[in-house]
Amino acid sequence: MSSVTNLNKIAVIGGEGIGVEVTAQSRRILSWFAENRGTPIRLRDAEYGKVPYLRSGEVIPADTWDAIRESDAILFGASGGPETEEVPTAARNRDSLLSLRRKLDLYANVRPIYAHPELHAASPLKSRVLQGVDFIIVRELSSGIYFGEPRGIETLPDGRRRGFNTQSYTTDQVHRVARFSFELARRRRGRLCSVDKANVLETSVMWREEVTAIHRSEFPDVELSHMYVDNAAMQVVRAPSQFDVIVTCNIFGDILSDCAAVAAGSLGMLPSASFGPVDQHGRQKALYEPVHGSAPDIAGKGIANPLGSIQSLPLMLRLTLHRPDDAALLETAIAAVLAGGLRTADLVEPGKTPVSTEQMGDAVLQALAARA
Numbered sequence: 001m002s003s004v005t006n007l008n009k010i011a012v013i014g015g016e017g018i019g020v021e022v023t024a025q026s027r028r029i030l031s032w033f034a035e036n037r038g039t040p041i042r043l044r045d046a047e048y049g050k051v052p053y054l055r056s057g058e059v060i061p062a063d064t065w066d067a068i069r070e071s072d073a074i075l076f077g078a079s080g081g082p083e084t085e086e087v088p089t090a091a092r093n094r095d096s097l098l099s100l101r102r103k104l105d106l107y108a109n110v111r112p113i114y115a116h117p118e119l120h121a122a123s124p125l126k127s128r129v130l131q132g133v134d135f136i137i138v139r140e141l142s143s144g145i146y147f148g149e150p151r152g153i154e155t156l157p158d159g160r161r162r163g164f165n166t167q168s169y170t171t172d173q174v175h176r177v178a179r180f181s182f183e184l185a186r187r188r189r190g191r192l193c194s195v196d197k198a199n200v201l202e203t204s205v206m207w208r209e210e211v212t213a214i215h216r217s218e219f220p221d222v223e224l225s226h227m228y229v230d231n232a233a234m235q236v237v238r239a240p241s242q243f244d245v246i247v248t249c250n251i252f253g254d255i256l257s258d259c260a261a262v263a264a265g266s267l268g269m270l271p272s273a274s275f276g277p278v279d280q281h282g283r284q285k286a287l288y289e290p291v292h293g294s295a296p297d298i299a300g301k302g303i304a305n306p307l308g309s310i311q312s313l314p315l316m317l318r319l320t321l322h323r324p325d326d327a328a329l330l331e332t333a334i335a336a337v338l339a340g341g342l343r344t345a346d347l348v349e350p351g352k353t354p355v356s357t358e359q360m361g362d363a364v365l366q367a368l369a370a371r372a
């Protein structure tokens with residue numbers, strides 16, 4: 001019998017916009033696993049964003065920080081949207097998804113791109129281009145231009161305004177995300193492509209040199225290539241099956257993962273997992289979230305695709321909970337639902353009727369129940 005202390009604690013934070021709606025479906029699925037498969041988890045709901053701000057003055061209130069601190073994993077929905085405007089910049093800057101990534105030092109963001117054969121028709125890319133597309137973008141998530149100083153908007157003596165940000169990486173920041181990516185590539189097809197802009201940017205020159213040095217000294221068995229980011233943006237849509245693992249800096253990873261979403265049929269399909277350093281007890285904090293944002297245009301309508309969030313659960317089941325059989329079961333259930341033809345609005349073919357967020361959640365639960 002597992003005691004309460006053996007349960008993995010999951011902080012469930014829907015956040016803002018469609019984040020709340022899609023996370024509600026993932027939450028139901030996690031509960032299903034706890035009830036039907038004995039998956040050792042305890043869920044703790046926590047608030048984020050405008051709602052707690054209006055009540056407590058904090059985007060991430062004390063109770064949410066508690067839930068985050070005690071958690072083994074965080075299931076996050078989305079941040080931002082028109083709600084952002086109701087929260088003063090100072091409060092946002094103090095606490096936001098970005099500061100959460102930074103405070104937890106979530107440096108390695110894993111974004112798998114998989115073209116489900118059932119969804120080839122939903123992609124604007126040709127089916128032959130989509131054959132065998134299965135790769136991972138590792139985005140450095142806690143440094144780079146997102147956090148570099150100095151940053152700001154200033155008014156010059158002549159009245160013109162000047163906005164500025166700083167792209168910066170130190171060797172240790174490059175080394176740890178490079179090692180993470182080489183290790184991942186080693187467990188897959190053994191190929192790593194490092195994406196940079198070394199023909200122009202010094203940070204990229206240094207990035208490329210350091211990745212090459214780590215390769216030579218620690219991972220000679222992995223095949224390493226380098227690609228400029230402009231070319232990479234084209235290659236992920238022109239011939240995405242060439243990639244196994246891509247590693248890149250924060251902002252290039254942000255942009256490339258949206259480009260790559262075209263191969264998955266919809267941005268609404270993409271899950272992600274972010275990892276911090278391993279602590280002295282051997283624990284590694286992880287945050288699971290869909291790649292899509294708060295999607296204010298469709299928020300509150302119940303039509304968002306929950307599969308980006310739901311597909312982050314097999315990542316959680318494998319990488320935090322070490323339950324590969326549960327992960328495989330959920331992947332099979334999702335594949336069966338897609339094979340059955342159910343589509344949310346982002347994926348539906350013209351003339352066909354889309355299902356709602358909740359109906360998609362229901363369908364995944366039914367597919368699980370049928371296989372339990």
Ligand code: IPM
Nearest residue numbers: 079080097098254291292293
């Ligand atoms: C992402 C998102 C975020 C980012 C936004 C919401 C701040 O686009 O996770 O890709 O830019 O990192």
Ligand code: MG
Nearest residue numbers: 254255258291
């Ligand atoms: Mg993005």
